[in-house]
Every structure is written in C-alpha cells, then in structure tokens.
Amino acid sequence: MIYLDNSSTTRVKEAVAEKMANIMTKDFGNPSSLHRLGLNAEKIVKEARLAIAKKLNANPSEIFFTSCGTESDNTVVKGVWESRKKQGKRIITTAVEHPAILEPAKWCEANGAEVVYLPVDENCCIRMEDLKAALTEDTILVSVMYVNNEVGSIMPIKEIADYVHAHSNAYVHTDAVQAFGKLDIDVKKIGVDFLSVSGHKVHGPKGIGALYIKTGIHLPSFMLGGGQERGFRSGTESVPLIAGFGAAVLELSKFDSAPKDYLCKCIKEKFGDSIKINTPKESVPSVLNVSFLGCRAEVLLHMLEEEEIYVSTGSACSSNTKKKGSHVLLAMGLKPDEVEGAIRFSFSDENTLEQMDEVMKVLTNVVEKHRKLMKR
Numbered sequence: 001m002i003y004l005d006n007s008s009t010t011r012v013k014e015a016v017a018e019k020m021a022n023i024m025t026k027d028f029g030n031p032s033s034l035h036r037l038g039l040n041a042e043k044i045v046k047e048a049r050l051a052i053a054k055k056l057n058a059n060p061s062e063i064f065f066t067s068c069g070t071e072s073d074n075t076v077v078k079g080v081w082e083s084r085k086k087q088g089k090r091i092i093t094t095a096v097e098h099p100a101i102l103e104p105a106k107w108c109e110a111n112g113a114e115v116v117y118l119p120v121d122e123n124c125c126i127r128m129e130d131l132k133a134a135l136t137e138d139t140i141l142v143s144v145m146y147v148n149n150e151v152g153s154i155m156p157i158k159e160i161a162d163y164v165h166a167h168s169n170a171y172v173h174t175d176a177v178q179a180f181g182k183l184d185i186d187v188k189k190i191g192v193d194f195l196s197v198s199g200h201k202v203h204g205p206k207g208i209g210a211l212y213i214k215t216g217i218h219l220p221s222f223m224l225g226g227g228q229e230r231g232f233r234s235g236t237e238s239v240p241l242i243a244g245f246g247a248a249v250l251e252l253s254k255f256d257s258a259p260k261d262y263l264c265k266c267i268k269e270k271f272g273d274s275i276k277i278n279t280p281k282e283s284v285p286s287v288l289n290v291s292f293l294g295c296r297a298e299v300l301l302h303m304l305e306e307e308e309i310y311v312s313t314g315s316a317c318s319s320n321t322k323k324k325g326s327h328v329l330l331a332m333g334l335k336p337d338e339v340e341g342a343i344r345f346s347f348s349d350e351n352t353l354e355q356m357d358e359v360m361k362v363l364t365n366v367v368e369k370h371r372k373l374m375k376r
Contacts, residue, residue, distance in 0.1 A: 001308045002355045006201075007149055007178060007287055007346035008312055013203045016247045020205065020240040031237050032226065041239045048246025052210050055249050056195065057186040064211045064229050065242055066222075069177040070100035072196035072211040073143075076173045077104040079219035080141040081113055087169070088138040094118045094126055094155075095331040097145055100196075101175055105143075114138075123280035124153035124332050131160060132167075139170040146179035146195075150314050150328040150344060151279045152287025154183070161191035171217065177201055177209075182255045182284045193217055199241065203348070204248030208241035257285030259351040264288055266360045271367070276338050278329060288345045289329075291338040294371045300343055303366040309359055312344045 003011065023044065029037025031045050046060070053060040066072045081091065093105055095117045105115045116134045118126045126144065135142070142164050144155050161172040173194035176185060181202040187195055195212040199205055213219065213232075222233045229237075267275060267290055278289040292300060297313040304311055314326045324330070325339040334342075345359075 001310070002351075002359060003310050004345045004347065004351065004359070005310045005312045006348040006351075007344065009200045009206065010203045010348050011350065012200075012205055012244070013248060013251055015251065016204060016244045019247045020244040023240045023243050027239070029239075031239060032228065041237075044239055044243050045237055048242045048249075051246040051249045052197070055180075055185070055252065056197075056212060057188050058212050059215060061230075062187075062212055062215055064213060064232050065237065065245075066209040066211050066233065067207055068209040069098075069175065069196050069198035069201075070209075071222075072198075072209050073098070073100040073173075073175055074104045075211060075219065075222050076194045076196070077101060077108060077141065077143060079222070080171055080173075081108045081111070083218070083220050084140040084171075085112065088136075088140040090114045090116065090134075090136055090139040092116045092118065092131065092134050092139055092142045092170075094120060094144055096120050096124055096148055096150075096328045097143070098149055098175055098177070101143055101145070118144075120153075120331050122332055123282070124148050124151050124328065125155060125280070126160075128156070128159065128163070132163065135164060135168055135170070137168065139164075139168050141171050141173060143173040143175070146174045146176040146185070147182070147284050147287075148328060149178045150287075150326060151289040151332070152178070152283035153280050154179070154282055154284060157192065158190040165191065178284065178287070181249075181252050182286050187212055187214070199245035199248060202248050202252060205241050205244040208238065208245045210245070253349070255285045256349065259347050259353060259356055260285050260288050260345070262353050263345060263356045263359060264290075266356065267363070270360065270364060276334075278332070278334065278338075278342060286347050288347075290343055290345070291329075291334070292341040292343065292367055293337060294374055295341040295367060296370070296374070297341050297343050299370055300341075300366060303370060304362060307362045307366070309362055312346070313342065314344060 029041040031042040049060045049063050053063045109115045118130050171193040175196045177198045180197040193214045199208040276291040329339045
C-alpha cells in the first residue's frame with residue numbers, strides 16, 4: 001500500500017498508539033479525581049498541553065483541548081459573533097476556507113452577520129488590497145486559513161494579522177490544521193488571536209484538536225458543566241486522545257519535501273502539457289494538486305485504489321456535499337475540465353522516493369487507460 005491521502009488523515013504512530021493503550025488500561029483515572037489515579041491523569045493532560053504549547057511558542061494556559069479542528073473553528077467563529085455582535089456585524093474570511101469555517105460563517109450570516117468572502121488569485125492566495133478594502137470599523141473577526149487543504153498554498157498570516165490589528169479592533173483567527181507539523185508556527189511572531197490545530201493530521205488520533213486563545217481574550221464557554229478546561233469546555237477530558245496528540249507532537253520533525261518535489265518533477269516530465277499543476281511554488285511540502293486533462297478524477301482515484309495507491313480528489317470533509325466541483329479550484333479560476341480532473345497527492349514523513357517511482361508506473365498506466373476510454 002502507498003498512502004498519499006495524508007491531508008485527510010494520517011496513520012497513528014506505533015509509539016502513540018502504545019501510549020494511548022497504556023492510559024486506557026492502566027492510567028485510566030479521571031483528571032478531576034483527587035486520588036493518585038486522578039492526579040496521574042491530570043499530569044498526563046498537562047504534559048500534552050505543554051508539548052503543543054511549546055510547538056506553537058504559546059503559554060500552556062493558552063491551549064484548550066477540543067474534539068477536532070472543526071470544533072476549534074466553530075468555537076471561534078460562532079463565539080466571536082455571539083460575544084461581539086453588539087460591537088460590529090462584519091466578519092471577513094476567504095472563498096477557499098475549509099467547510100469548518102464556511103459553514104459557521106453562513107450560520108452567522110443567517111443570524112445577522114455581514115460576511116465578506118475574499119477572493120484569491122491563481123496561486124490560491126488573497127490579495128492584501130482586497131483585505132484592506134474589506135476591513136471596516138464594523139469588523140469583529142478576520143479568519144484566514146494558514147495553509148489551503150486542497151492545493152497547499154500558504155497565506156501571509158503575519159502580514160494579515162499586523163494590518164488588521166493596526167487598523168481595527170477585529171480579532172484574527174487562522175485555521176492552521178494543514179500547517180501544523182509542516183511549517184514552523186510561532187503564535188507570538190505571527191500575532192494571531194486564535195489558532196486551530198488537529199491531532200489526526202500529525203499521526204495522532206482522531207477525535208482530538210486544540211485551540212490557541214491569546215491571553216486576555218475571552219470567548220463564551222463552549223460547553224457548560226463541571227468546569228473542565230478552566231471552565232471553557234466542560235466534560236471529562238479524553239486523556240488517551242489528549243496524550244496521543246501530545247505524543248505525536250513530540251515526534252514531529254522537519255518535514256521533507258523530497259517526495260512531493262520528486263513526484264511533481266516526474267509528472268511534469270511524463271505528461272507535459274496534458275496536465276496542470278495547481279499547487280503553487282510557495283506551498284507546504286505535504287500537498288501536490290494536479291489536474292489530469294481529459295480524465296475524471298474520481299475514476300482515477302478508484303483505478304489507483306485498485307493498485308493499492310490512495311489519493312483524494314480534494315477535501316475529505318466536503319466530499320459528501322460537493323456537486324459543482326472543488327470550490328477552491330473554481331475560486332482559483334480553473335476551467336471545468338481542469339477541476340474535473342484534479343487529484344490531490346498528500347504526503348507524510350512515511351513516504352519515500354522509491355514509493356514515488358512505483359506511483360509513477362501505476363499512474364502512467366491508469367491515466368493512459370482512462371483517457372482511451374474517455375475518447376470512445
């Protein structure tokens with residue numbers, strides 16, 4: 001098997017799974033309990049929080065655990081709207097955000113907000129002049145993803161945060177789910193107020209995410225109850241998931257772009273003008289989006305799957321609702337046939353150059369076979 005759908009989810013590392021299993025069967029106490037098992041569980045949660053905080057150069061008190069990146073995003077968008085709608089009605093985001101931002105933004109619109117969806121250029125990046133034109137005194141939140149999940153483009157988050165804070169009282173949020181573990185992120189340097197990350201994108205377990213909230217900023221409590229997460233998100237903490245996330249973060253190292261670069265080079269050389277590379281040069285080392293002209297991406301996906309090669313046609317979180325094609329690629333100005341033939345290859349540190357050679361052999365065969373069938 002060659003797995004190239006790591007932007008959708010990653011394989012849990014053996015050391016991470018082992019740590020989680022030990023906690024579920026041995027250190028299984030409730031962190032709120034006052035006895036030794038409870039105190040051990042509380043210590044495990046603190047260690048994981050510290051690991052994530054260090055990776056972001058944040059204070060541990062600024063890290064709150066959630067169930068996923070989607071919850072983190074929803075908490076910010078809906079929370080800022082509920083807490084600041086008397087101060088302003090405008091929310092600014094982009095046309096290429098993950099559904100975890102776009103859907104709560106639509107909810108805010110339905111409840112009285114004015115949402116501006118900034119367009120992007122051919123490199124899937126916003127233009128600063130568009131942001132400057134959209135920013136008003138009425139703006140309460142600017143949410144721009146750090147890395148696009150479909151093409152891997154990198155947004156100028158520091159420049160965005162600096163400008164917004166200098167010219168308004170709006171908060172700045174970034175969905176950093178696809179950036180975390182691939183880029184060095186320093187929340188102090190980029191200057192955001194909120195930042196979302198997820199465990200299962202970095203070889204941790206599913207069902208756990210985290211939200212950075214800058215010291216001094218208050219959002220309404222997401223869930224009420226026993227007062228866990230310092231009253232922000234009540235409910236007994238999932239110690240195994242939290243510990244797994246922390247363990248995965250501790251194993252993160254510099255991400256190697258060699259598999260992506262090599263595959264991109266091979267695809268260009270083999271297919272020439274019959275493909276279009278949609279991932280810009282300035283992008284993360286984990287994503288390569290390619291349109292195979294004259295092909296249907298979904299058919300290619302299943303043909304590759306039959307050969308035990310796993311890729312995707314875009315965001316897994318929107319695959320069940322997409323009807324008109326990728327909203328990201330359409331926003332970038334791609335033609336319908338280019339959108340229809342777009343495949344996303346996404347990499348992890350477990351992928352090798354030898355695997356890419358095998359991918360090219362299979363890819364060459366399936367593309368040629370599919371194109372012949374399409375011409376009939």
